[in-house]
Amino acid sequence: xxxxxxxxxxFLRTIVEQDLKSSKYAEVVTxxxxxxxxxxxIGHAKSICINFGIADDYAGHCNLxxxxxxxxxxxxxxxxxxxxxxEWLGFEWEGNVRFTSxxxxxxxxxAVELIKMGKAYVDSTDEEEMRELRGTVKEAGRRSKxxxxxxxxxxDLFEKMKNGEFKDGEHVLRAKIDMTAANMxxxxxxxxxxxxxxxxxxxxxxxxxxxxxxxxxxSDYIEGVSHSICTLEFENNRDIYNWVLDTLGLTLPRxxxxxFARLGINYTVMSKRKLLELVDGGxxxxxxxxxxxxxxxxxxxxxxxxxxxxxxxGIGIAKANSMVDVAQLEFSIRDDxxxxxxxxxxxxxxxxVTIGNYEGSEELDASYYPDDVPKEGSRIxxxxxEIYIERDDFxxxxxxxxFRLTPKQAVRLKHAYIITFKEVIKDAxxxxxxxxxxxxxxxxxxxxxxxxxxxxxxxxxxxxxxxRVEVRLYDRLFKEEAPEGVEDINPxxxxxxxxxxxxxxxxxxxxxxxxxxxxxGYFYADPIDYTDEKPVFNKIVGLKDSWNKKEKKKAKESTxxxxxxxxxxxxxxxxxxxxxxxLYDKYTTELGLNSEVANTLARDETLSNFYYxxxxxxxxxxxxxxxxxxxxxxxxxxxKEKSLxxxxxxxxxxxxxxxxxxxxxxxxxxxxxxxxxxxxxxxxPTQIVEDKGLxxxxxxxxxxxxxxxxxxxxxxxxxxFRAGNTKLLGFFVGQVLKATGGKxxxxxxxTLVNEKLK
Numbered sequence: 002x003x004x005x006x007x008x009x010x011x012f013l014r015t016i017v018e019q020d021l022k023s024s025k026y027a028e029v030v031t032x033x034x035x036x037x038x039x040x041x042x043i044g045h046a047k048s049i050c051i052n053f054g055i056a057d058d059y060a061g062h063c064n065l066x067x068x069x070x071x072x073x074x075x076x077x078x079x080x081x082x083x084x085x086x087x088e089w090l091g092f093e094w095e096g097n098v099r100f101t102s103x104x105x106x107x108x109x110x111x112a113v114e115l116i117k118m119g120k121a122y123v124d125s126t127d128e129e130e131m132r133e134l135r136g137t138v139k140e141a142g143r144r145s146k147x148x149x150x151x152x153x154x155x156x157d158l159f160e161k162m163k164n165g166e167f168k169d170g171e172h173v174l175r176a177k178i179d180m181t182a183a184n185m186x187x188x189x190x191x192x193x194x195x196x197x198x199x200x201x202x203x204x205x206x207x208x209x210x211x212x213x214x215x216x217x218x219x220s221d222y223i224e225g226v227s228h229s230i231c232t233l234e235f236e237n238n239r240d241i242y243n244w245v246l247d248t249l250g251l252t253l254p255r256x257x258x259x260x261f262a263r264l265g266i267n268y269t270v271m272s273k274r275k276l277l278e279l280v281d282g283g284x285x286x287x288x289x290x291x292x293x294x295x296x297x298x299x300x301x302x303x304x305x306x307x308x309x310x311x312x313x314x315g316i317g318i319a320k321a322n323s324m325v326d327v328a329q330l331e332f333s334i335r336d337d338x339x340x341x342x343x344x345x346x347x348x349x350x351x352x353x354v355t356i357g358n359y360e361g362s363e364e365l366d367a368s369y370y371p372d373d374v375p376k377e378g379s380r381i382x383x384x385x386x387e388i389y390i391e392r393d394d395f396x397x398x399x400x401x402x403x404f405r406l407t408p409k410q411a412v413r414l415k416h417a418y419i420i421t422f423k424e425v426i427k428d429a430x431x432x433x434x435x436x437x438x439x440x441x442x443x444x445x446x447x448x449x450x451x452x453x454x455x456x457x458x459x460x461x462x463x464x465x466x467x468x469r470v471e472v473r474l475y476d477r478l479f480k481e482e483a484p485e486g487v488e489d490i491n492p493x494x495x496x497x498x499x500x501x502x503x504x505x506x507x508x509x510x511x512x513x514x515x516x517x518x519x520x521x522g523y524f525y526a527d528p529i530d531y532t533d534e535k536p537v538f539n540k541i542v543g544l545k546d547s548w549n550k551k552e553k554k555k556a557k558e559s560t561x562x563x564x565x566x567x568x569x570x571x572x573x574x575x576x577x578x579x580x581x582x583x584l585y586d587k588y589t590t591e592l593g594l595n596s597e598v599a600n601t602l603a604r605d606e607t608l609s610n611f612y613y614x615x616x617x618x619x620x621x622x623x624x625x626x627x628x629x630x631x632x633x634x635x636x637x638x639x640x641k642e643k644s645l646x647x648x649x650x651x652x653x654x655x656x657x658x659x660x661x662x663x664x665x666x667x668x669x670x671x672x673x674x675x676x677x678x679x680x681x682x683x684x685x686p687t688q689i690v691e692d693k694g695l696x697x698x699x700x701x702x703x704x705x706x707x708x709x710x711x712x713x714x715x716x717x718x719x720x721x722f723r724a725g726n727t728k729l730l731g732f733f734v735g736q737v738l739k740a741t742g743g744k745x746x747x748x749x750x751x752t753l754v755n756e757k758l759k
Contacts, residue, residue, distance in 0.1 A: 011317060011318035012261075012318065012320060013051065013055060013228075013230060013259060013261060013318055014055060014058065016228070016259060017029055017055060017058075017059055017228060018059075020227070020228070021059065025227075025254065026227040026254055028060075028061050028062075028227070029055065029056055029059040029060070029061030029062075029227055029228065030056070030061055030062060030063075030064070030224070030225050030226045030227045030228075031052040031053070031055055031056045031061065031062075031063045031064070031226065031227070031228055031229075031230060032052065032063060032064040032065070032066050032099075032221065032224060032226050032229070033048060033049055033052045033053065033063060033064070033065055033066070033087070033094070034066045034067075034068045034101075034217070034220070035067065035068065035083050036067070036068045036069070036070075036071065036074075036075070037067045037068075037069055037075045037076065037077075037079035037080045037083060038071065038074040038075050038076075038079060038273060039079060039273035039276060039277055039288070040079065040082045040083075040086075040276075040288035040289075040295040040296070040297050040298075041082060041083050041086045041295065041296050042271055042273075042276065042293075042294045042295045042296065043264060043266065043269075043271070043294045043295075043296070043299070043309070043312075043330070044232075044263060044264040044271045044294075045083075045086065045296070046086070046090065046296060046309050046313055047263075047264045047313045047316070048230075048232070049086070049087055049090055049092060050090070050310060050313040050314070051230055051261065051318060052230055053087070053092040053094075055228070055230070061227075062094075062095035063092070063094055063095060064094060064095050064096070064099055064224055064226070065083070065084070065087060065094035065095075065098050065099065066098075066099040066100065066101065066220060066224070067080055067083070067098065067099070067100045067101065067102075068101050068213065068216070068217070068220075069100050069101055069102050069200070069201070069202060070101055070102075070210050070211055070212070070213060070216050071196075071210065072196060072198040072199060072200040072201065072203075072210065073196065073198050075200075075201055076201055077201055080098070082288065082296075082297060084098065085296075085297070086296035086297070089296065089300060089306055090296075090306050090309060090310065091306055091310070099220075099224065100202060101211075101216050101220050102200065102202050102203045104216070104219065104220055104223050105203065105206075105207060105211070107219070107223060108211050108215070108216055108219050108220075109163065109209075109211075111219055111245075111249060112159065112174060112192055112193060112211070112215070113156065113159065114249060115176065115192070115248065115249065116152060116155045116156055116159060116174075117152060117156070118248070119152060119177065120176060120177050120178075120248055121155070121174055121175065121176050121177060121192060122147060122148050122150055122155050122174070122175060122177055123147065123150060123154075123155050123158040123159055123162070123172050123173070123174055123175075124145045124147045124148070124172065124173050124174075124175045124189075125147050125171065125172050126145045126147060127170075128170065131145070134180075135180075135185065135188055136180070136185070136188065138185065138590065138591045138592055138593045138625075139591060141180060141181040142180040142181065142185075142188045142189075143180060144180045144189065145175075145189075148175075148177060148189070158172060159174055159193075162174070162193070162195055162208070162209050163207070163208065163209050164208070165197065165208035167195055168195070168197075169194075169195050169196055169197055170194075170195065171195060172195060173191050173192075173193060173194050173195070174191070174192045174193035174194075174209075175189045175190065175191055175192060176189055176190050176192055176215075176241075176244070176245075177189060178190070178244060183590040183591075184237050184240050184590060185237075185593070186214070186237050186238060186240065186241055187240050187241065187244070190212070190214055190215075190241055191212050192211065192212055192214075192215040193209045193210065193211055193212065193215070194209065194210060194212065195208060195209055196208065196209070196210050213238075214238050214241040214242070214245075215241075215245060217229075217238075217242065218241075218242040218243075218245050218246050218256065218258075219245065219246075221256040222246060222251055222255055222256060226256040227254065227256060227257075228256065228257065228259060229242070229256045229257065229258040229259070230258075230259050230260075230261065231258055231259070231260050231261075232260060232261060232262070232263035233260045233261065233262055233263055233320075233321075233322055233597065234263065234595065235258070235260060236260045237589070238258075239258045239260070242258045243257075243258075260320075261318050261319065261320065262318075262319040262320060262321055262322045262323065262597075263322060264316070264325065265322060265323070265324045265325060265597075266294065266324070266325050266326075266327050266330065267324050267325070267326060267327055267482045267483065268327050268477045268478075268479050268480075268481070268482055268484065269294050269327060269477075269478075269479065269484070270294075270479070270484055270486075271294065275486060276288075276293060276294075276295065278486070278487070278731070279293070279487070279731070281730075281731070282487065282730055282731020282732070282734070282735075283726075283729050283730070283731050283732055284487060284490060284731050284732075284735070285478070289301045289529075291303075291473070291475050291539050292475055292476075292477075292478040292494050292495065293478065296309075300528075301527065301528060301529065301539070302475060302525065302539050302540075302541055303514075303515055303523065303524065303525025303539055303541035304334050304541065305334065305337050305338070305515075307337050308330075308333045308334040308336070308337040308338075309333070311333045311336070311337060312329065312330050312333040315329065315333065316329065321597070321600045322597035322600065323597075327477065331542050331543075334523070334541060334542050335523070335542055335544070338515060338517070338523050338541070339374075340374050340375070340376070341515070342515045342516055342517050342523065343369030343370060343378060343380075343516055343517070344369060344370065344371065344516070344517045344519055345369070345380075345503070345504055345506070345507050345516050345517070345518060345519070346382075346415065346460040346461060346462060346503070346504050346518070346519050347460070347462070347470070347472070347501055347502070347503040347504070347507075347518040347519075347521060347524075347538075348389050348390060348391050348460060348461065348462050348467075348501065348502045348503075349391065349472060349498050349501045349521065350391055350392040350393065350498075351389035351390075351391075351392070351462075351500070351501075351502050352389060352390055352391065352392040352394075352395060352433065352434075352435075352436065353387065353388075353389055353434065353435045353436070353464070354387075354388050354389065354390055354420070354435070354436045354437075354438050354461070355386060355387055355435060355436070355437055355438070356386045356387075356388070356420060356438050356439065356440045357386070357423060357437055357438070357439055358439045358440060359385070359386040359440050360386065361385070362383065362384060362385040362463075363383075363384050363385075364381045364382065364383055364384070365381070365382040365383075365384055365416055365417055365446075366379055366380075366381060366382075367379055367380060367381075367382045367416040380504075380506035381506065382416055382417070382463070382504060382506075383463040383465070383466040383505065384417055384463055385463055385464070385465065387463070387464035387465070388414070388461045388462065388463055388464055389461060389462050389464060389467065389502050390406070390414075390436075390459055390460070390461045391459065391460065392433075393405075394406055394412070394459040394460075395407070395422075395433070395436055397425065397433075404456035404457040405457055405459055406420070406422060406436070406438075406459065407422065408422045408425075409422075410422075410455075410456070411441075411453055411455050412455055412456075412457055412458070412459055413444070413446070413455045413457070413458040413459070414458070414459065414461045415446070415458040415459065415460055415461070415519065416446050417445070417446055417461070418440045418441060418442070418444045418445055418446070419440065419441045419444035419449075419451060419453050419455055420438040420439065420440045420441070421438060421439055421441070422436065422437075422438055423437040423438050423439055424436075424437035425437070441453060459520075460518075460519045460520060462502045462503065462504050463504075466504075466505045467502040467503060467504065467505065468502070468503050468504075468505055468507070468508045468536065469500055469501070469502060470501050470502070470503050470508075470536040470537070470538060471497065471498065471499055471501070471530075471535065471536070471537045471538070472497075472498040472501040472524070472537075472538050472540070473495060473496075473497050473498075473527070473537065473538070473539050473540060474495070474496040474497075474498065474540045475494065475495055475539060475540050476491060476493055476494050476495070476496075477491055477494060478490060478491060478494045479491055479494075480492075483634065485669060485670065486747075487731060487734065487735050487738070488670050488735070488738055488743055488747075489670075490735075503518075503536070503538075507536075508533065508536055514526045514528075515541070516538075517544075518538075520544070521540075521543075521544070522540050522541065522542055522543040522544050523540070523541040523542050523543075523544075524538040524539060524540055524541060525538065525539045525541050526538055526539075527539050577603065577604065581603045581604055582603070584599075584602070584603040584609060585599050585600060585603035588602060588603060588629070592625040592626070592629070593625065593626055594625070594626060594629045598629045598630060598633045599629075601633045601637065602629060602632065602633055605637070607640060607645055608632060608633065608636065608637055608640065611632055611636060611645070611652050611655075612628065612629060612632045612633075612652075614652035614653075615628055615632065615652035615653065615655045615656040615659075616628055616656065618652060618653050618656070619652070619653050619656025619657060619659075619660065621660065622656070623656045623657075623659040623660045623663060624659065624660075624663050627659050627662060627663055628655070628656060628659045631655060631658070631659050631672075631676075632655065635673070635676050636655060639680060648680075649679065649680065649681070649682065649683030650679040650680065650683055654679060654683075654685055654686060657685065657686050657687060658672060658675060658676060658679070658686040661675075661686060661687070661690065665697055665699065665746065666690070666696055666697060667690055667695055667696065667697050667744075668697050668743060668744065668746070668747070670743045671690075671695050671697065671743055671744060674695065675689050675690060675695065678693075695744060696744070697744055697745070697746050698741055698744050698745045698746060698749075699746040699749050701749060701753055704737065704741075704745050704746075704749055704750060704753055705753055705757075707737055707740050707741060707745070708733070708737055708750070708753055708754055708757055709757070710740070711733060711736045711737055711740065712733070712757065712758075715732075715733075715736070718732060718733070719758065722758050723758065723759075730751075730754060730755065730758070733754045733758065734747065734750050734751055734754055737750050737754065738750065
């Protein structure tokens with residue numbers, strides 16, 4: 002069985018089996034073709050599992066190919082990160098790592114062939130006019146006048162482009178297909194653009210670079226790929242993929258593209274652009290920050306390859322995009338570590354306990370594993386009259402159902418004795434600094450004859466032998482379920498405890514680098530910062546999902562939500578009705594909605610009607626894409642718990658709210674606040690914005706003084722920035738946005754902060 006296979010066949014494996022049965026291909030060849038412009042994330046892990054897993058299942062092979070066609074964003078460090086991720090997950094690619102740049106001469110020859118066939122031309126239209134000529138989802142495009150150039154002129158210009166005789170943007174090479182095509186990607190797409198930039202592999206050998214849509218299919222063909230597996234956002238690109246291969250009349254067998262649903266996880270951003278912003282802005286420590294969804298981040302945090310593979314296998318392969326709960330990923334790592342890692346004791350917030358009637362010291366033999374874990378192993382726990390317990394394991398005035406140490410309630414020290422309270426010592430400010438207690442000699446764990454009843458056991462460490470460690474408590478990086486950027490960062494995503502105390506065996510006799518700290522969670526010795534002199538442990542995950550306790554009310558999901566989950570988990574898709582399919586086609590081809598949003602609207606009649614009314618009754622009409630996003634997210638969320646008649650807002654109001662974001666009257670973040678008010682009151686969004694003073698601040702003269710104030714309060718960071726630490730840009734932008742309650746225009750803030758910090 003492959004690392005990603007499951008008991009039931011998904012639709013991709015069904016396709017592969019049919020192709021093999023019909024002898025369409027003699028061998029299954031897949032490829033993983035990332036662009037080396039960032040570190041791979043959990044979405045890439047899913048693609049890795051699919052491509053390498055299918056190749057393994059059918060005795061084929063998978064190529065690793067870097068799609069290095071954009072020299073301005075790519076780097077060798079990203080290539081190494083991609084290789085490391087695949088190897089860490091336990092897969093092997095066929096032969097050497099391949100690069101699209103290896104095929105640049107051959108791809109260029111194919112472009113020349115298309116020109117000679119009259120199927121490609123050099124266009125000298127500027128970018129603005131080209132966009133205008135392209136048309137809209139409702140209007141056909143118009144072909145550039147330069148499409149009438151002769152084959153000879155096109156060949157001459159294209160060669161001069163290659164030789165570097167023109168500036169960036171002066172010319173492009175376009176396919177000559179159909180400017181009236183419903184699929185706008187087929188309206189004479191770009192094949193090559195001029196880019197005078199140093200390539201990290203090809204150096205300065207090329208001044209022109211092929212576009213992804215042109216290079217992708219040809220690279221697959223050159224490598225003998227049989228099944229080109231992509232995510233759904235490339236669904237409309239498939240027409241170009243086929244057109245290039247078919248028009249060139251390439252000999253069979255040729256590859257075919259198949260799409261699957263990309264991975265979306267709540268409380269997470271998967272955009273490499275947004276991840277890069279976080280890294281460059283200093284909101285995280287780097288691409289391997291344990292809070293990021295990068296493979297390097299999960300690896301450093303302490304996730305295991307097995308947990309990632311199990312997660313990818315569990316979510317299945319679907320045809321329709323949907324959102325996966327991050328709790329599912331957290332379950333995978335808990336499930337993997339539960340029977341693997343030893344249990345030890347660590348006190349994060351130490352409170353001293355002196356056991357007055359205990360004399361001397363002893364060594365207790367304590368198992369690393371509970372009885373229900375089929376593993377053996379134990380360590381020695383030093384014990385004496387001075388120990389430390391967790392501060393919250395003692396309360397003077399406890400609430401009901403508090404089962405730890407109190408003035409009237411005894412408690413067991415895990416693996417040791419029962420103790421009872423005697424006296425509390427406080428400092429001048431009234432803070433508890435020490436507990437005086439007594440122990441019961443007959444209550445030793447495993448030999449208890451004391452007859453004393455206790456309701457819980459607490460962790461502890463012996464004062465003299467405990468080791469001081471740094472513990473990094475990681476939580477979700479974003480506080481919003483569907484985060485947009487820096488403004489949604491969870492301020493409590495990292496808490497560093499410098500003076501935690503841990504039992505000595507963890508440092509001197511580590512059986513593994515991962516542990517379960519009793520009652521705290523699973524932890525990992527940081528692979529970069531950990532030393533015996535300064536031990537550092539990262540929290541991998543808690544023992545249970547405490548985050549979602551507050552979300553219990555969402556447990557009652559609607560039928561549509563249940564179907565959506567089944568799509569993602571089982572890889573099963575309920576076929577669309579004829580009416581739904583027509584709506585879906587209209588949404589994607591005429592209105593330009595992405596496949597995920599179009600799928601959501603088309604399958605839900607109530608949502609679809611709401612969207613139609615909002616789009617057609619609002620004056621002026623809002624942008625269909627922005628409106629669709631709001632309806633399929635915010636409005637859909639309300640309709641999961643309420644009927645349409647119970648909503649206090651109407652379609653026209655949602656159209657008006659969308660238009661305000663479109664016109665930059667308010668930011669998308671403020672729009673969420675306005676929407677929440679509309680949910681409660683039904684008031685018009687314009688009135689809410691006016692009453693609460695939520696209009697977006699774009700006037701530089703109003704933003705500049707706020708920036709000055711932030712800089713005055715943070716002189717050290719200003720000096721660090723000017724000394725070269727440009728990652729602090731994100732800090733200053735975030736402070737300004739915070740100071741304005743999110744009302745400042747982020748684009749204006751970025752520009753002004755940059756200017757003032759120079």
